[in-house]
Amino acid sequence: MKIGSKLAAAAACVAVAGALASAPASAAPATGPIREVIIVPGQTFGALPYQPLKFGLEQAGYHVDVLTTDGTDLPADARVIAGAVDAARKADPRGGIAIVGHSVGGLSARYYLKDLGGASKVNEYIAIGTPQYGNPAGCGQSGTAHDVCDTSAFIKNLNSGVNTVGPTRYFSIRSAKEWVDGRLTGNQCRMTPIPTVTGNGEYDHIIEPLDPRVLQQIKEALAGRCDGTQASTPAGSINVKQTLYPGGK
Template sequence: MKSRIAILIPGIFDRGRSMQRMQGALERSGFVARTIRLQTNSGWYGMEPMAAQLRDLVEEVTREDESCALVGFSMGGIVARYYLQRLGGAEKVHKFIALSSPHFGSLWAHLLPYKGGRQLRIGSEFLSSLNRDAAVLEGAAPVSIWTPYDATIVPRTSSRLPIGNTYQVPVSLHRWVPQNPKVIDIVRTELAGALEDPDGR
C-alpha cells in the first residue's frame, strides 16, 4: 500500500537545511515529509553506510505493507539509488525523484580524495554498476530534475537518469535546486500522481 510518507535525502555536507522549504511545502499538501540527517555525510566512507541509514529510516517510518517515496538531492540521489538497487529498497519505494544528482559522475568529485569522492567520479565502477542495472528503478517510477546552469554537477547532463521522466528547470545555482518553487511544484505533482496510479503498489 502506498503511503503519503516522503523521505528527503540532502546532499554532501548537508544536514537538511536545503530541504526545509520543500519539506514544508509537502507537509502543507498533506504528505508526511521527513528529512534524513545522514551521518558521515561527507561521503568519507562511501555511499554504502549512508544508504544503510536510509534503509533503517524507511523501516522505522513505514509499516510492513507500506511503501514510501524518496526525494534525493545531489549526492542524496545516489545514496537513494544504492538503497533501491543494492539493499532491496525497490520493494519499499513507489516513487523516486532525483534532484541534480551525478548519475554519471562529476568532474568536481576528483577533488575529493576519499571513497565517496572516488565513487562519484566520472567513469567510476560504482556508478557504472548502478547504471548497468538501472532497470531495477522502474518500479519506483523514477524522475530526474536538472538545471542547465549547474556548475557543481559537471557535465550538467550527468544529472539525467538513464530511465524515467526528466525535467529541465533553469535554476541558477546547484544548491538552490531543492528550494526552487518550480522544482518543488514538480516534486509535489509527481508524488501526488504516484498515489493515484492504479498500477502501482
Template sequence: MLTPRHSTAAVAALCAALLAPVPARAAAPAPTAHRPVVFVHGYNAGPGVWGPLRAHLQAAGYADSELFSFGYDTHRSVNEVLAGRLAAYVDEVRRQTGADRVDVVSHSFGSLVSRWYVKFGGGEGAVDRWVSLAGPNRGTATAWACALWDQACRDMTPGSYVVRNLAAGDETPGAVRYATFWSDCDETVNPDSSVPLDGAANTPVGCLRHNALLDDPATVAGVRAFLRQ
C-alpha cells in the same frame, strides 16, 4: 476433597480471573493520508536543507508526521555504509507509519545513496517513487577535486565503482517510478547530462545553480505533482 469453605474460595478466584481485564494488544499504526516521504540530502549538507520543500508539501496537505529527513555522514562510502543505513531508516519509517512503501526525494550526492539502496539494497520493494534533484547520477568531474582524500567524492567521480554499477543494466529497475530534475547551469554536476536517467521522467528546470533546485517554486511544484501521481 474441598470443604464448603474451600469450594467458595475457589469459585471466587475463578470469577475474579474471568472478570479481570484482558491486556490490550498494541495497536497497529494508522495508515497515513499520503505515502511517507523520506528526504536524502547531499554532500556536505544536512536535513535542514529540506525546510522549503517540507513547507511546500505541508501546504499541500502533508502532515509533519509523514515527512522524514535522513541525516548521515556524507564522507562515507555509498555502497559499503550509507545505502544500508538508509535501508534501516526506511524500514523504521514504514514501521512507524504502517505504510508499505515510501517516496524518496534526494538531492545531489543523496541520489547515489538512495539509488544504490533501491537497486541493490532491497529498496525496490519499499519505494514507490524516487526523485533526484541535481544528482550526479553518471558522475561529476567536480568530484575529482576532493577524491584524493574523501570516499564520497571518489564515489561521485565518473567511472567510479558506484557509478559503473548503478549504470549497468537497467538504470531504473523494478516497479519504482523515477524522476529527475536537472539544470543546464549546474556548477557542481558536470556535465549537466549526468542527471537524467533512462526510464525516468527527466525534467529540465532552466538555468539554476545546484542548490537552487531545493527551493525553486517551479521545481518544487514539479516534485509535488510527481508524488501525487
C-alpha cells in the same frame, strides 16, 4: 469428501502456505497513495537547507523525514535510508513511500534501491541535480568525491545493467544550467529543466532545495504526473560524456 481427497486438499493447502511463506514479505511497494516522503541531503548540505522543502510538502499533506546524512560514505548513507524506509513502512503499512535525493543523495538512494532491495519497498524515486553517471571533476579526490568519480567502482556498479530497477517510478529534476542532466536508462520521467536563477550551474545546484519551482515539480511527481518527457532507454545507451553540461558550461 473421501479421506484421500481430504488428504490431497490438506497437502495442497500446506504447499500453498509454504509457497507464501517463502515469498518475499514485500514483493512490491504499497499500493496506497504516497504518504511518506524521505529527503536525502547532498554532500555537506546537512538537514537545515531542506526545512523549507519539508514544510512545503507537509503543507501538501505528506509526512516528511529529512535524514541526517552528509554524503561522505554513500553506501553507509544508503543503510540510513533503509532504516528510514523500514520505520515508515512499519508505522504506516498501507501508505506509499517516496525518496527525494538531492545531488549525491540521489546516488545513495539509488544504491539503496538497487543493491539493498529498496525498489521492492519504495513507490517513487525523485532525484534533484544528481550526477547519475558520475563526474570527472570528482576523480583524484578523497571521500565522496572519489565515489562520484565517473570511473569509480561505486559508479560502475550503480550503472551496470538497467538503472531504473524494480516497480519504483523514477523522476529527474534539474535546473537548466546543471552540470549533469540526470538521465537514467530504463523508464524515467525527465521533468522539464527549471530556468536558471543565477546563470551559474553550481549556484543553481546549491539553491535547488529552496526553489519553489522544485517544490512544485516534486508535488507533480508525487501525484504521479510527468511534467516533461517520459523516456525509456536501453541499458548501456548512456555514458558520462553525454550527460555533462547539458545547458552549456
